[in-house]
Amino acid sequence: MSYSGNSSLSSEVKQRILSTFDQTVELAREGNRQEALLGCDFVLRMDPQFQPAHVLQERLRSGDGPVPVDDLKGGPPAAPDDPFGDVDHLSLDLPDQLPGGDSVSYLQDELQTLLQQRRFQDLLAAAEREQSTIALHPELRRIVGAAQERVEAEPYVLKFLESARQALQAGQAEEAGKLLDKARSLDPDHPGLAALERTRGASVAPAPAFELPSPVSTTMPVSMDFMVGDSESDRRIQELLSEGQTAFDAGDPQSAIDAWSRIFLIDIDHQEASRRIEVARKLKAESERQVEEIFHDGLSRLEAGDAEGARQAFQRVLELQPGYFTAREYLQQLDAGTVPTPPRTTGTREASPAAEPARSIPAGAAAGSQELKEEILVPPEPGEEPAQAPERTAKRRTAARDSGRARRLFLIIGGAVLVLALAGGWFAWQNRDRLFPNSQEEAPLPALSQDPIARAERLHKAGKTPIALRQLQRIPPGNPHYQQAQKLIAAWGGTPAAAPAPPAAPEAPAAPAAVSPEAERRRLLLEAAREAHGQASYLKTLERLEQAGRIAKLEGEDAQLLADTRQKLAPLANQIEYFRQHEWEFILRDLWIKHDNDPGNRDVTQLLVDCNYNLAVRDLQRNDAAKAVTWLEDAVKLQPGDASLRRQYLFAQTYRERPKDLLYKIYVKYLPFR
Numbered sequence: 001m002s003y004s005g006n007s008s009l010s011s012e013v014k015q016r017i018l019s020t021f022d023q024t025v026e027l028a029r030e031g032n033r034q035e036a037l038l039g040c041d042f043v044l045r046m047d048p049q050f051q052p053a054h055v056l057q058e059r060l061r062s063g064d065g066p067v068p069v070d071d072l073k074g075g076p077p078a079a080p081d082d083p084f085g086d087v088d089h090l091s092l093d094l095p096d097q098l099p100g101g102d103s104v105s106y107l108q109d110e111l112q113t114l115l116q117q118r119r120f121q122d123l124l125a126a127a128e129r130e131q132s133t134i135a136l137h138p139e140l141r142r143i144v145g146a147a148q149e150r151v152e153a154e155p156y157v158l159k160f161l162e163s164a165r166q167a168l169q170a171g172q173a174e175e176a177g178k179l180l181d182k183a184r185s186l187d188p189d190h191p192g193l194a195a196l197e198r199t200r201g202a203s204v205a206p207a208p209a210f211e212l213p214s215p216v217s218t219t220m221p222v223s224m225d226f227m228v229g230d231s232e233s234d235r236r237i238q239e240l241l242s243e244g245q246t247a248f249d250a251g252d253p254q255s256a257i258d259a260w261s262r263i264f265l266i267d268i269d270h271q272e273a274s275r276r277i278e279v280a281r282k283l284k285a286e287s288e289r290q291v292e293e294i295f296h297d298g299l300s301r302l303e304a305g306d307a308e309g310a311r312q313a314f315q316r317v318l319e320l321q322p323g324y325f326t327a328r329e330y331l332q333q334l335d336a337g338t339v340p341t342p343p344r345t346t347g348t349r350e351a352s353p354a355a356e357p358a359r360s361i362p363a364g365a366a367a368g369s370q371e372l373k374e375e376i377l378v379p380p381e382p383g384e385e386p387a388q389a390p391e392r393t394a395k396r397r398t399a400a401r402d403s404g405r406a407r408r409l410f411l412i413i414g415g416a417v418l419v420l421a422l423a424g425g426w427f428a429w430q431n432r433d434r435l436f437p438n439s440q441e442e443a444p445l446p447a448l449s450q451d452p453i454a455r456a457e458r459l460h461k462a463g464k465t466p467i468a469l470r471q472l473q474r475i476p477p478g479n480p481h482y483q484q485a486q487k488l489i490a491a492w493g494g495t496p497a498a499a500p501a502p503p504a505a506p507e508a509p510a511a512p513a514a515v516s517p518e519a520e521r522r523r524l525l526l527e528a529a530r531e532a533h534g535q536a537s538y539l540k541t542l543e544r545l546e547q548a549g550r551i552a553k554l555e556g557e558d559a560q561l562l563a564d565t566r567q568k569l570a571p572l573a574n575q576i577e578y579f580r581q582h583e584w585e586f587i588l589r590d591l592w593i594k595h596d597n598d599p600g601n602r603d604v605t606q607l608l609v610d611c612n613y614n615l616a617v618r619d620l621q622r623n624d625a626a627k628a629v630t631w632l633e634d635a636v637k638l639q640p641g642d643a644s645l646r647r648q649y650l651f652a653q654t655y656r657e658r659p660k661d662l663l664y665k666i667y668v669k670y671l672p673f674r
Helices: 011-029 033-046 051-062 101-116 120-129 131-135 138-169 173-186 191-204 231-249 253-265 271-303 307-320 325-336 363-375 394-401 403-430 437-442 452-461 465-473 482-491 517-534 538-551 557-568 570-580 584-597 602-621 625-638 643-654 662-669
Strands: none
Touching: 011 033, 011 051, 033 051, 101 120, 101 131, 101 138, 120 131, 120 138, 131 138, 138 173, 138 191, 138 584, 173 191, 231 253, 231 271, 253 271, 271 307, 271 325, 271 452, 271 465, 307 325, 452 465, 452 482, 465 482, 465 517, 517 538, 517 557, 538 557, 538 602, 557 570, 570 584, 570 602, 584 602, 602 625, 602 643, 602 662, 625 643
16 A cells, blocks of 8 residues: 655654554554544654554543544555564653654754754754744753854854964964854854864964874974965064063063064054053053152152162163163162262263373473474464574475464464364354263262252143152151141142141151042042942942052052852853953854843943953954944943044044045044053
């Protein structure tokens, strides 16, 4: 008899359906209605068009007792070598309301095959049809979940693979390896991984992961066709990056800046060089500020008679900046025990031995010089008429006769030369600072006994008011300048010291600390941190507290607030760490999931906005304004009131189709990340 169902099924499936249905008929003949119903359900799941199963199902549901089944048998016999001919191993001893075990195994095999073939859409469509069965079996749910994760991760995997390919083309094999690891963590079986791994393996010639019978040579030339035209530039850029980093690690930020700046001669838009230069500049500026403050603190201690404290201050200055010659001179004076005499640099014209005139001239030299004067037509001194030697030659007598004319000629030429020399000397004197910049260190150091009020006023005029205030606050009450110092402290925004009480002990009373601009800024930062904490904006709270902690150590309630803020941000610790490493795209997926689960979380929203903003800035610096627009659109939707976002969004829209002119390059070159 012909197969009474879907004729498009394979012969193996048809045979399995017929064998299972025969088993179901026997169960119905024996009166096992529940088992027979389960068998019909299993058959219909494999082929909903199999009519004998529909008939048997209706008979089982319509009455009690034995069921007529003789007219339902008669399918084609199983072939002797058919692997499905023997179905004795099948078990229909299953719980109520569940399909047979074979149906689950068959569905699991089908889903696993689709997963291995990466036919994710077909797998999800099958899962939609079998929702009830999949919901009751963890292994089926795992397979469907894996497929859903692969589908969701596909856009991110493709982006990581594209970035890895670009890194390989730029010769950055290590960076490409990191990107491939990220892609592998999302989809370890992605077909694009294998090709890029082979390319990366060829570029870095890695050691084999298993034992080989003989060592593999790594000196063989590797094909780098994909880097033609860029390899020389990239190698030079890498050399300059390494050179600058070596100088930076050695504590010489200026040399590091010089090395990294030369990269712009090769690549004007090199982002890593710009980032490193900015970090080095900030470090250099902060170091110079600290050196200046420590040096003036040493001067104050020296004036107060604290020679040991001044020594430590000047030594600290030289540790931070070995080329600070003024501190070195003061330290040498302290070592020599000549305090309070101010040290003066040696080598000035007044002290130079070369400036001393010769006191005596040997007689022989004098006689020789007289003869030499006449030889080169130099006139004798007034009243010094040389005697003519009897043995003088005729040539010298002729020169003597013409001496009058020679004197006149000499005076004319000598006068012209003297005028030129005087003019040159005057010009050099007027421009000595520009022509001889290193001569500044020859100037004598300021006397240690100078007026502290005058020095404080000079510091104030130079914009160093905090340092000037500290100098004034160290003036003791018994000093003649004390009253004037208190007036200047009050005028420049400090807090004047109160009149000192009579000392009850040998110790001198400590002067109260003035409210400096740093202290005021710290107070404002702490207030802003408390306000942000009250609004559940813990990222802003952490930023403000860390800024305040860099000015002065947090204590008491402020330290407790910092600990509480870090605890609140613990669920976002990984995302924050990756954000600080500029891995913005890597954390976007997790942030969007967290945002969907908790739209009111301000920290998640802020991280999302900042990630999109930074990705847009990066694409703008790569001259891809169209891609930057897509990032900024998402950011503006999340924070429509952010003026900076809207400004960059309008800028990117303007240059999406317009050619990138010089104004564009200048604007985006140093556009900062968040």
